[in-house]
Amino acid sequence: NAGVMQNPRHLVRRRGQEARLRCSPMKGHSHVYWYRQLPEEGLKFMVYLQKENIIDESGMPKERFSAEFPKEGPSILRIQQVVRGDSAAYFCASSPTPSNPANYGYTFGSGTRLTVV
Amino acid sequence: AQSVAQPEDQVNVAEGNPLTVKCTYSVSGNPYLFWYVQYPNRGLQFLLKYITGDNLVKGSYGFEAEFNKSQTSFHLKKPSALVSDSALYFCANQGGKLIFGQGTELSVKP
Numbered sequence: 001n002a003g004v005m006q007n008p009r010h011l012v013r014r015r016g017q018e019a020r021l022r023c024s025p026m027k028g029h030s031h032v033y034w035y036r037q038l039p040e041e042g043l044k045f046m047v048y049l050q051k052e053n054i055i056d057e058s059g060m061p062k063e064r065f066s067a068e069f070p071k072e073g074p075s076i077l078r079i080q081q082v083v084r085g086d087s088a089a090y091f092c093a094s095s096p097t098p099s100n101p102a103n104y105g106y107t108f109g110s111g112t113r114l115t116v117v
Numbered sequence: 118a119q120s121v122a123q124p125e126d127q128v129n130v131a132e133g134n135p136l137t138v139k140c141t142y143s144v145s146g147n148p149y150l151f152w153y154v155q156y157p158n159r160g161l162q163f164l165l166k167y168i169t170g171d172n173l174v175k176g177s178y179g180f181e182a183e184f185n186k187s188q189t190s191f192h193l194k195k196p197s198a199l200v201s202d203s204a205l206y207f208c209a210n211q212g213g214k215l216i217f218g219q220g221t222e223l224s225v226k227p
Contacts, residue, residue, distance in 0.1 A: 004160075033214060042219040043161075043207060056214060091160060093215070104149050104168055104211045110160040 002027070004094050005074075006109035013082045013116050021077040021112045025094030031055075032075040033106060034067060037089040046090075049075060082116045089113050119144040121210050123218035130198045130225050138193040138221045140208030149211040150191040152182055155220075156204045164206075167191060178202070198225045 005024040013019050025032050034046040048056040049069035060067065064082075069075040079086055090113075093106035120143045130136045142148050149168050153161040165176025172184045182193045191208060203225045208218040 035217075043217040045214050045216065048214050093161075105151055105163060105166050106215060107163070108153075108161040113158075 004092055004107050004109035006092050006112050008112060011112055011114050015083060015116055016081050019079040019082050019114055021090050022074045023092030023109060024074040026107050029094035029096050031095045032069050033093045034077050035091045037091060084116045087114055087116045119210055119212045119216055121208050121216055121218040123208055123221045125221050127222045132200050132225050132227050133197050136195050136198040138206050138223060140191045140218055142189050142191060142210050144210055144212060151209040152193050153207045154204050200225050200227055
């Protein structure tokens, strides 16, 4: 049973380009969460999605950032017109339905390290 | 509103000595607390969690944590540190989503 798969592991983009980060949750998990880890900072929540629905996007920057989790395929975090300040590690996590406390806690992917040059 | 705090940016311990990484929380309702570890250039690995039940929780790699409701703390402990325990440790609370503390860099020296 593969864990949470993120690709690419490393992504280099020039300023102004678009970055697309992919996350395939664990088999049987229908909830996906994206976090950003800036250098020398902790993990900051960005967005929580279920299939075809955004549940909580309170951590998403208002502009240039978007996320989706389609019915088929991986979840995508999209950053348009990247700037140097977007350079960070982006982690995806997945969980089964969180309504049962026994299911609390996520499985994390290994992350995508975005470098904007 | 909920928050998790890790008051120490860095903890230094000699190998073989006990280690403690501190975490305090502020949540409305019941806390659901977690510890994760992050090795360099890797993702987060789950160590242990407190949902309900015994206040002393045992987890992976010999780590344990004690939930203290009166002090609103959930400190991570290990009786005898190893050099390989050197990593970044995160405490978190789940209230709809995981909210992390700022992380504590643990350095274990031989």
